[in-house]
Amino acid sequence: MNFNNVKLIFVREMRDQLRDRRTLFLIAVLPLLLYPILGMSFFQLAQFMRHSAAKVVVVGAEELDGLDWLPELIDGEQFSPALFNSIDERKSLQLVVGAGQEEAQAALKSGDVQVVVYFPVGFKELLQEVRQSLLKRAEETKSLEATSLPTPQILFISSNEKSRIAQLRVERVMRTWRTEVMQTNLRDSNVPLNAAKPFDLRPLDVAEEHQRSAAVWSKILPFILFVWALTGAFYPAVDLCAGEKERGTLETLLVSPAQRREIVWGKLLTVMTFSIVTALLNLGSMGLTANFVLAQFKDIGGIAGQSALSLPPLSAIVWMPIALIPISALFSALCLACAAFARSTKEGQYYLMPLLLVIMPLMMLPLSPGVELNLGNSLIPVTGVVLLLRSVIEGQLLQAAYFVVPVFGVTLICCLLAIRWAEEQFNSESVLFRESERLDLGRWLVHLVRDRTETPTFAQGFFCVVLILVIQFFVKLAMSAAAGNGIDYAFFRQAIFISQVVCIAFPTIILTLLFTRSPWKTLLLNRLPTWQMLAAGTFLAVFLRPLGMEFTQLIERLYPASEEMLVQMKAMGNAINEVPSWGMLMLLMAVLPAVCEELAFRGFVLSGLRHIGHKWWAIGFSAIAFGIVHPMLQQQIGAAAVGVALGYLAIQTGNLLPCMVFHAIYNGIALSLGNFVEEDGGAVNSQYAWLFSNGEMTIFQPWVLAISAVGAIFVLRWLHRLPYQHTKEEQLQEARDRQFTGA
Amino acid sequence: MIEVRSLTKSYADLRRGTFVALDRLSFSARAGEVYGLLGPNGAGKTTALRILSTVLQPTSGSAIVNGFDCVTQPALVRHHIGFISANTAVYDRMTAWEMVEYFGRLYGMEKEPLRDRMESLFDRLQMQDIRDLLGAKMSTGMKQKVSIARAIVHDPPVLIFDEATSGLDVLVARALLDAVAELRDQGKCVVFSTHIMREAERLCDRVAIVHQGRMLAEGTLEELFETYGHTDLEDLFFDLIQKQGEKMAVVDNQ
Numbered sequence: 001m002n003f004n005n006v007k008l009i010f011v012r013e014m015r016d017q018l019r020d021r022r023t024l025f026l027i028a029v030l031p032l033l034l035y036p037i038l039g040m041s042f043f044q045l046a047q048f049m050r051h052s053a054a055k056v057v058v059v060g061a062e063e064l065d066g067l068d069w070l071p072e073l074i075d076g077e078q079f080s081p082a083l084f085n086s087i088d089e090r091k092s093l094q095l096v097v098g099a100g101q102e103e104a105q106a107a108l109k110s111g112d113v114q115v116v117v118y119f120p121v122g123f124k125e126l127l128q129e130v131r132q133s134l135l136k137r138a139e140e141t142k143s144l145e146a147t148s149l150p151t152p153q154i155l156f157i158s159s160n161e162k163s164r165i166a167q168l169r170v171e172r173v174m175r176t177w178r179t180e181v182m183q184t185n186l187r188d189s190n191v192p193l194n195a196a197k198p199f200d201l202r203p204l205d206v207a208e209e210h211q212r213s214a215a216v217w218s219k220i221l222p223f224i225l226f227v228w229a230l231t232g233a234f235y236p237a238v239d240l241c242a243g244e245k246e247r248g249t250l251e252t253l254l255v256s257p258a259q260r261r262e263i264v265w266g267k268l269l270t271v272m273t274f275s276i277v278t279a280l281l282n283l284g285s286m287g288l289t290a291n292f293v294l295a296q297f298k299d300i301g302g303i304a305g306q307s308a309l310s311l312p313p314l315s316a317i318v319w320m321p322i323a324l325i326p327i328s329a330l331f332s333a334l335c336l337a338c339a340a341f342a343r344s345t346k347e348g349q350y351y352l353m354p355l356l357l358v359i360m361p362l363m364m365l366p367l368s369p370g371v372e373l374n375l376g377n378s379l380i381p382v383t384g385v386v387l388l389l390r391s392v393i394e395g396q397l398l399q400a401a402y403f404v405v406p407v408f409g410v411t412l413i414c415c416l417l418a419i420r421w422a423e424e425q426f427n428s429e430s431v432l433f434r435e436s437e438r439l440d441l442g443r444w445l446v447h448l449v450r451d452r453t454e455t456p457t458f459a460q461g462f463f464c465v466v467l468i469l470v471i472q473f474f475v476k477l478a479m480s481a482a483a484g485n486g487i488d489y490a491f492f493r494q495a496i497f498i499s500q501v502v503c504i505a506f507p508t509i510i511l512t513l514l515f516t517r518s519p520w521k522t523l524l525l526n527r528l529p530t531w532q533m534l535a536a537g538t539f540l541a542v543f544l545r546p547l548g549m550e551f552t553q554l555i556e557r558l559y560p561a562s563e564e565m566l567v568q569m570k571a572m573g574n575a576i577n578e579v580p581s582w583g584m585l586m587l588l589m590a591v592l593p594a595v596c597e598e599l600a601f602r603g604f605v606l607s608g609l610r611h612i613g614h615k616w617w618a619i620g621f622s623a624i625a626f627g628i629v630h631p632m633l634q635q636q637i638g639a640a641a642v643g644v645a646l647g648y649l650a651i652q653t654g655n656l657l658p659c660m661v662f663h664a665i666y667n668g669i670a671l672s673l674g675n676f677v678e679e680d681g682g683a684v685n686s687q688y689a690w691l692f693s694n695g696e697m698t699i700f701q702p703w704v705l706a707i708s709a710v711g712a713i714f715v716l717r718w719l720h721r722l723p724y725q726h727t728k729e730e731q732l733q734e735a736r737d738r739q740f741t742g743a
Numbered sequence: 744m745i746e747v748r749s750l751t752k753s754y755a756d757l758r759r760g761t762f763v764a765l766d767r768l769s770f771s772a773r774a775g776e777v778y779g780l781l782g783p784n785g786a787g788k789t790t791a792l793r794i795l796s797t798v799l800q801p802t803s804g805s806a807i808v809n810g811f812d813c814v815t816q817p818a819l820v821r822h823h824i825g826f827i828s829a830n831t832a833v834y835d836r837m838t839a840w841e842m843v844e845y846f847g848r849l850y851g852m853e854k855e856p857l858r859d860r861m862e863s864l865f866d867r868l869q870m871q872d873i874r875d876l877l878g879a880k881m882s883t884g885m886k887q888k889v890s891i892a893r894a895i896v897h898d899p900p901v902l903i904f905d906e907a908t909s910g911l912d913v914l915v916a917r918a919l920l921d922a923v924a925e926l927r928d929q930g931k932c933v934v935f936s937t938h939i940m941r942e943a944e945r946l947c948d949r950v951a952i953v954h955q956g957r958m959l960a961e962g963t964l965e966e967l968f969e970t971y972g973h974t975d976l977e978d979l980f981f982d983l984i985q986k987q988g989e990k991m992a993v994v995d996n997q
Contacts, residue, residue: 248832255826735815
């Protein structure tokens, strides 16, 4: 890649965007105006909320007359001033007295009135009875029993916001009044007021001011920041790709010596710059406005909560721009790929919605209560970054540090995939010179089968992975329903068979027969392997197993499995113990997965993915796919790592059998080790114990690991020297990579 | 300079299975000549020239430009050609000077030599008065000039003009033809595709008549007139295409 060209393209695109009035307005001017205007209207609204009085109809107010001891509830057209803390609050409830019940309800339904307070007939008598029973409690034991309580009703309409707010206010007034009635009764019957309130309760928030504001801001800020990062990336991306196609300048650029990769990077940097600047400008402008609006809200009791928010803490201001960079890169690459796929700006705009639909839930997920930063969440793109950012804003730096690697690892992988995808779009003739074509699903399906290629296409390989995941999902649903009454051997055997054969091998074979002209070649079974290849598979498995176990241990130490997972694993372990013979165990857990999973992931999927033109990309993709289909997170990471070795083995030998041998032996060793450990107490009673440095036979002696590493390197070097068969795309890519050095 | 051998390009077509846009096309063009690709719309001229400019890849066959392979050495090929077509527009929000400078830099030219080269180009193409005019404000003729300057700023040995005169008025088209002739006189190898006979007659040293992706005839004008017994290129063109149509109809019937 020529960085001069990237810089040239970046500078040109930036200048081009800055000369576009619409873009400038959207990116720079709009945020500066938008929030003050929004803030102003909010302020207006707040004024309105303060002064708009709710109408309350009191039905049966006569029930309050004639009791001289009763504290006053109604004073003219308002509630009694003694029931409020401030005059404003009192003014907010306007009373109408003297209406009939039906009339009042009709008014409530029509929206003329917000709340109806209804004192039923006999309220007065009941109230008097309650008081009397208290006063005469010494004379009559009967009065100590509970009498039925007088129950006035507060009628409101919950679907009407205004009615709901008024109801809350009225309820507060009525509660205060009830307390006053109670206190009068107690006082008159010579009971200390504390009798009805033996103790007081006072919650005390020991969080410091900055912690409180951090907790609130850590939820709001990442969300807003990233929404703007996405918006800021999208429009320039559409203009830079689809717009250029539309204006006819893209072909001008494509016939220049700039390589596709340089073009993509130049454009990506431009989009990223706009994404970051938009997000920061919006945040800054919003922060200033929010500060102003929140100050106003402080005066309106009962709406903004007890304490108004202060400005976001300094840590947020420092960390946000840092987290913004990877997220902007990811969003920019995604937007660029979508935009490159679009034929016109109009088509490009259509892709915003699906993109938002995918990304929004990922950004919303951390907002839901109880979602915390753990290994599972950290591996979810976008969500991981949001959670990580939240942790650092809250000041939990140590906890965050644990997850920096997975979060940024996943983000980086996603970024690279999106960039690669965008590059593919720029290389794809059908995308660059796409003509409008009528969609004809039937013809298209016929075309897929009729004009099938020798080995599957990249898209078909990808589709196979998706299909396996979908089938797995439904099978899992069905099986978890069936597994309600525990896992026994019969169920376990059936489950393994279904998850391997039905979920993985069956769809693979069907797709191979449907979409390829050379099924044997696709599945790398068109020739017999040499004995050296089989030996290489065997030795590589033996050497990598100890290292693999060490890696799994490391992952489990760093990110311990959840309780739920441990229960699952225990149930699985019990089921394995129930398997009648070692041979059967090997068949179910080593040989069957070796055959089925290899057919799918190193067979069909890898054959398809290799059309991308670079073997390491294909190996990486297939390894990730192989990881994802495993049930538990800790397993997934381990499996993806093994997937890389298996992919390399498949490509270098051009044969699936060594991979099956590797896979069977690799699984087999782990299962056999489990058999050596005595069940009671886990004491080692085995001739192989000297290989291990702990009693549970899970940690190998350091020298075992060292020998394994050396052995694995030796085998890999041997594989490296094999003359592997390039695909047409790989040959082309290599020739193109050589064009400058060769000429 | 240009060697095209059995160039074939086919697309997957939902209805017909495959659609052959270019069917084993072979030709060669030398330095100092204008090679004309003559054919009706949809004949495959643009496909062939897009393969030469490396934005499309052939299904089979080879194309060598100035010694570099269009498939395996696309970046080197692009370094050695200038490509102008009706589809290569100029940037709206860039001035003439900026646009030519941008491409000059992409071609790897250093700042100083680039400026000298641009000054002389702008003089020669009479572009000094539109130097600071934005692309959006330019007339079609001005844009065409900028396109030519953009394509020849790095002084490539090979120039490809794909229907470059379509949509131009007579004056601008004439200026473009003059520019092409001048480039030939400088010893450049020029491939010029058109469906306008007059342009081919005026300009081309050798002509290939292409129809439905196939080459029907090739040679200098004199050779073609002699072989097919015509004295007018347009008549000859119609004649060949008609015969080809009849031939295809016979094949279809069989």
